[in-house]
Amino acid sequence: MTVNENSQLTVALSKGRIMTDTLRLLKAAGIPVPDDLEESRKLILESPDGSIRYILAKPVDVPTYVEYGVADLGIVGKDVLLEAERDLYELLDLGIGRCRMCVCGLPEAHHGTVKRVASKYMRIAADHFRNQGQQVEVIFLNGSVELAPLIGLTDRIVDLVETGRTLAENGLVIHEEILQISTRLVANRMSFRLKSEQIDHITARLRDVTAKSFTVGE
Numbered sequence: 268m269t270v271n272e273n274s275q276l277t278v279a280l281s282k283g284r285i286m287t288d289t290l291r292l293l294k295a296a297g298i299p300v301p302d303d304l305e306e307s308r309k310l311i312l313e314s315p316d317g318s319i320r321y322i323l324a325k326p327v328d329v330p331t332y333v334e335y336g337v338a339d340l341g342i343v344g345k346d347v348l349l350e351a352e353r354d355l356y357e358l359l360d361l362g363i364g365r366c367r368m369c370v371c372g373l374p375e376a377h378h379g380t381v382k383r384v385a386s387k388y389m390r391i392a393a394d395h396f397r398n399q400g401q402q403v404e405v406i407f408l409n410g411s412v413e414l415a416p417l418i419g420l421t422d423r424i425v426d427l428v429e430t431g432r433t434l435a436e437n438g439l440v441i442h443e444e445i446l447q448i449s450t451r452l453v454a455n456r457m458s459f460r461l462k463s464e465q466i467d468h469i470t471a472r473l474r475d476v477t478a479k480s481f482t483v484g485e
């Protein structure tokens with residue numbers, strides 16, 4: 268089948284941790300995916316029938332591509348969406364990439380005052396403490412955030428917790444859960460209107476497999 272450029276959809280996928288589950292979901296939903304997508308070093312790939320062009324992006328950049336309309340759809344974590352605050356539509360919770368955004372620290376610091384917090388999520392961390400009426404300094408770190416309370420940089424961290432292994436192996440504990448995180452399907456606002464038929468079709472198929480996997484898992 269040949270597809271003209273206007274009806275082709277561009278979908279921005281998050282590279283990394285959520286990619287395998289994303290592809291599993293897309294395939295289960297019968298959405299065409301290139302066979303070599305995970306092995307390839309290409310950043311733009313077309314589905315075998317030409318109906319979808321995939322762009323492989325860093326998770327943090329997916330909302331940017333979607334807001335600017337160079338991607339019609341995106342698949343990305345709720346953590347990234349909350350932090351980016353981009354102007355786009357969130358269509359569906361895909362139920363993969365599940366984890367929790369938490370305030371963590373040393374066990375003995377549990378009831379102590381919070382002065383400094385380290386995080387990769389500046390906005391989420393600042394909003395959380397502001398909503399609690401606490402004035403804290405949020406320090407940006409790019410990764411291995413658990414180091415901060417261990418070496419005395421901050422008294423708390425705000426970070427993702429999945430299995431809890433990273434916290435446990437570093438002698439840290441959860442002080443508070445801020446929110447549950449999972450992967451979402453998002454759309455560009457203009458594409459949502461102009462390509463509604465294709466987008467509705469993909470959303471419905473993904474909703475169907477997502478609902479089924481919830482039922483099986485529970």
Ligand SMILES: Nc1ncnc2c1ncn2[C@@H]1O[C@H](COP(=O)(O)OP(=O)(O)OP(=O)(O)O)[C@@H](O)[C@H]1O
Pocket residue numbers: 282283284285325326327343344345346347364365366410427428429430448449450
């Ligand atoms: N344990 C976890 N830690 C981090 N992210 C997780 C976890 N479990 C699920 N996720 C989801 O996966 C996404 C992160 O994926 P990944 O670690 O590949 O990207 P990244 O943060 O850009 O990585 P890096 O900057 O280390 O390359 C998060 O945005 C979140 O939605």
Ligand SMILES: O=P(O)(O)OC[C@H]1O[C@H](OP(=O)(O)OP(=O)(O)O)[C@H](O)[C@@H]1O
Pocket residue numbers: 409410411412413426427428429430431432433434
């Ligand atoms: O509860 P767990 O299953 O241990 O997962 C949580 C850890 O995973 C993530 O880090 P990542 O591996 O992405 O490395 P990073 O610290 O460099 O971001 C996250 O930032 C935590 O450190």
